[in-house]
Amino acid sequence: MRTAWADIANSAAENTAAASSANDGVGSTSRPARSSYVPPHLRNRPSSDPTPAFSGVGSGSDRSVYGVPAGGPRWAGPRTDVGRPGSGGGAPRFGGGGNGWNNRSGGWDRGRDREVNPFGDEDDAPAEPDASEHTGINFDAYEDIPVETSGDNVPPPVNTFADIDLGDALNENIRRCKYVKPTPVQRHAIPISLAGRDLMACAQTGSGKTAAFCFPIISGIMTGQIAQRPRGARTVFPLALILSPTRELSCQIHEEAKKFSYQTGVRVVVAYGGAPINQQLRDLERGVDILVATPGRLVDLLERARVSLQMVRYLALDEADRMLDMGFEPQIRKIVEQMDMPPPGVRQTMLFSATFPKEIQRLASDFLSKYIFLAVGRVGSSTDLIVQRVEFVNESDKRSHLMDLLHAQRENGTHGKQSLTLVFVETKKGADSLEHWLCMNGFPATTIHGDRTQQEREYALRSFKSGTTPILVATDVAARGLDIPHVAHVVNFDLPNDIDDYVHRIGRTGRAGKSGLATAFFNESNSNMARSLAELMQESNQEVPDWLSRYAARSSYGGGKNRRSGGGGRFGGRDFRRDTSYNRGGGSTDYYGGSNNYSGGYGAAPGGYGAAPGGYGGGYGAGVASAWD
Numbered sequence: 198m199r200t201a202w203a204d205i206a207n208s209a210a211e212n213t214a215a216a217s218s219a220n221d222g223v224g225s226t227s228r229p230a231r232s233s234y235v236p237p238h239l240r241n242r243p244s245s246d247p248t249p250a251f252s253g254v255g256s257g258s259d260r261s262v263y264g265v266p267a268g269g270p271r272w273a274g275p276r277t278d279v280g281r282p283g284s285g286g287g288a289p290r291f292g293g294g295g296n297g298w299n300n301r302s303g304g305w306d307r308g309r310d311r312e313v314n315p316f317g318d319e320d321d322a323p324a325e326p327d328a329s330e331h332t333g334i335n336f337d338a339y340e341d342i343p344v345e346t347s348g349d350n351v352p353p354p355v356n357t358f359a360d361i362d363l364g365d366a367l368n369e370n371i372r373r374c375k376y377v378k379p380t381p382v383q384r385h386a387i388p389i390s391l392a393g394r395d396l397m398a399c400a401q402t403g404s405g406k407t408a409a410f411c412f413p414i415i416s417g418i419m420t421g422q423i424a425q426r427p428r429g430a431r432t433v434f435p436l437a438l439i440l441s442p443t444r445e446l447s448c449q450i451h452e453e454a455k456k457f458s459y460q461t462g463v464r465v466v467v468a469y470g471g472a473p474i475n476q477q478l479r480d481l482e483r484g485v486d487i488l489v490a491t492p493g494r495l496v497d498l499l500e501r502a503r504v505s506l507q508m509v510r511y512l513a514l515d516e517a518d519r520m521l522d523m524g525f526e527p528q529i530r531k532i533v534e535q536m537d538m539p540p541p542g543v544r545q546t547m548l549f550s551a552t553f554p555k556e557i558q559r560l561a562s563d564f565l566s567k568y569i570f571l572a573v574g575r576v577g578s579s580t581d582l583i584v585q586r587v588e589f590v591n592e593s594d595k596r597s598h599l600m601d602l603l604h605a606q607r608e609n610g611t612h613g614k615q616s617l618t619l620v621f622v623e624t625k626k627g628a629d630s631l632e633h634w635l636c637m638n639g640f641p642a643t644t645i646h647g648d649r650t651q652q653e654r655e656y657a658l659r660s661f662k663s664g665t666t667p668i669l670v671a672t673d674v675a676a677r678g679l680d681i682p683h684v685a686h687v688v689n690f691d692l693p694n695d696i697d698d699y700v701h702r703i704g705r706t707g708r709a710g711k712s713g714l715a716t717a718f719f720n721e722s723n724s725n726m727a728r729s730l731a732e733l734m735q736e737s738n739q740e741v742p743d744w745l746s747r748y749a750a751r752s753s754y755g756g757g758k759n760r761r762s763g764g765g766g767r768f769g770g771r772d773f774r775r776d777t778s779y780n781r782g783g784g785s786t787d788y789y790g791g792s793n794n795y796s797g798g799y800g801a802a803p804g805g806y807g808a809a810p811g812g813y814g815g816g817y818g819a820g821v822a823s824a825w826d
């Protein structure tokens with residue numbers, strides 16, 4: 198059976214052969230693959246199009262040609278090689294400027310020729326007017342969702358993708374993805390980002406945040422002014438950096454971004470730990486516009502001087518609260534503040550997550566400039582699409598209880614390829630032992646956790662996704678971001694110590710408007726979670742068992758951290774800059790001088806879950822980062 202590494206090894210061999218160079222390793226001076234790099238603005242140029250360099254500026258949009266606000270470009274690099282065609286439609290016609298990139302490209306279409314169609318045979322399927330019919334997305338689930346924005350001059354939301362000037366090639370890929378309407382976070386976040394504004398965005402799990410940050414980045418690179426990139430001997434200069442906390446999530450974002458950027462000429466490369474670095478170096482050398490990475494591997498590449506961040510115009514942190522908690526913050530600060538990345542206000546920064554504790558918002562503001570805060574849905578709440586059940590199960594009864602659930606699923610047909618079950622446990626050993634026990638009892642299962650090799654992790658994920666092993670036993674490494682179709686049931690065999698982790702875990706089901714089920718096993722050892730759990734369930738219109746309410750009445754806030762998402766407001770949705778203690782405590786109103794804009798029918802009542810200062814202690818030791826990364 199071909200494994201991930203077999204694939205990599207084979208593709209490396211193919212590449213080496215194609216390059217006809219026995220000396221194609223890292224450090225080779227010939228770098229044959231790299232010579233075929235074609236800059237994005239030249240790759241889309243029709244071969245028959247003799248259009249010379251175009252220097253026009255698109256109009257009719259609230260952003261300038263650089264994708265920055267009308268107030269003035271924040272990216273000052275002079276454009277020498279590419280212009281923006283008018284926004285009135287038609288395929289983009291990029292003109293070569295006769296510069297070095299063009300000369301060494303070997304032809305506009307060489308890069309594109311090699312591009313694998315990520316849509317496969319479905320490429321030409323017509324878009325359905327009714328999204329729910331074709332994709333199973335229940336868009337009604339998103340109606341009346343509460344939205345809050347705060348900050349200066351917030352660009353208005355759009356209702357359709359056609360209302361946004363994303364460019365023909367990207368629009369075509371949106372059609373290929375069968376995205377008919379933007380989701381609420383996309384409706385708000387995309388115009389904000391296209392206007393060049395920094396953004397801190399909170400939106401519920403499975404609500405389409407990946408596209409919300411990818412579309413403006415791809416569009417900006419395709420259409421914006423790009424200063425000529427330096428030509429370091431072995432250094433590459435991406436224009437955008439997307440960081441995520443886990444290898445699997447980085448791979449997933451990479452796959453998504455490749456779909457969105459198909460035939461746009463924008464090149465997306467992924468770099469993550471646990472996989473051979475040489476293949477990643479070769480990928481980078483072929484050219485990179487958007488680099489998707491985990492922090493540890495990126496630091497490695499930066500220290501080897503194989504990547505420079507000096508040309509980064511867009512920085513996106515997915516799962517931003519996780520990226521800035523104790524485990525990752527030093528690495529993120531190093532990448533963002535201590536290397537050669539342009540500062541806030543020069544680069545554009547976008548932070549996305551479903552949860553955003555106040556203390557993390559405070560840290561995050563260091564990376565942002567005059568940003569807009571956007572909350573779609575109740576920050577840190579779970580989506581109402583997920584039915585949540587909490588069952589009291591003593592530690593010693595957990596296995597037999599799980600077995601009962603699985604048998605019941607089998608009997609009512611909700612088991613198998615179309616109904617996957619994801620079981621979260623606290624420890625890696627616990628994951629292995631439960632997996633073994635399930636297999637012994639006739640339930641094919643696999644496992645994913647930080648002690649497994651990356652090859653094993655990827656194999657496990659594929660086996661789960663395909664339904665070969667319809668049960669995945671996982672630690673929190675699988676809690677965030679993973680978009681696995683057909684996860685029908687999430688079981689919190691061991692509850693996490695942090696309510697935000699619970700929100701992300703159960704968010705692996707009930708995605709993109711579909712419904713899902715989440716069952717949690719609760720016992721005495723989880724009593725510190727009772728209150729947060731009961732309140733979260735209440736907010737999500739779930740039935741709270743009486744016994745849990747009694748536990749909640751007796752206990753304090755969850756996990757000892759008392760850091761309910763969003764902070765300061767019972768329903769989250771709260772920009773920490775509006776917090777009175779922040780303003781009193783010497784916090785500068787420079788961060789925030791703007792109006793608050795609400796839509797939807799909820800109020801962020803003060804009080805309630807106030808996150809006590811210093812209450813947040815982070816959930817992970819520093820050493821954990823490497824296991825994730």
Ligand SMILES: Nc1ncnc2c1ncn2[C@@H]1O[C@H](COP(=O)(O)OP(=O)(O)OP(=O)(O)O)[C@@H](O)[C@H]1O
Pocket residue numbers: 332334375376377378379380383400401402403404405406407408550551677678679680704705708709
């Ligand atoms: N406009 C759209 N129309 C239909 N489907 C969409 C749209 N936007 C995104 N999706 C789909 O919704 C699913 C969830 O999207 P995504 O993974 O970006 O969610 P997310 O908000 O990042 O979730 P999480 O918080 O768990 O990381 C994906 O399968 C994606 O393809």
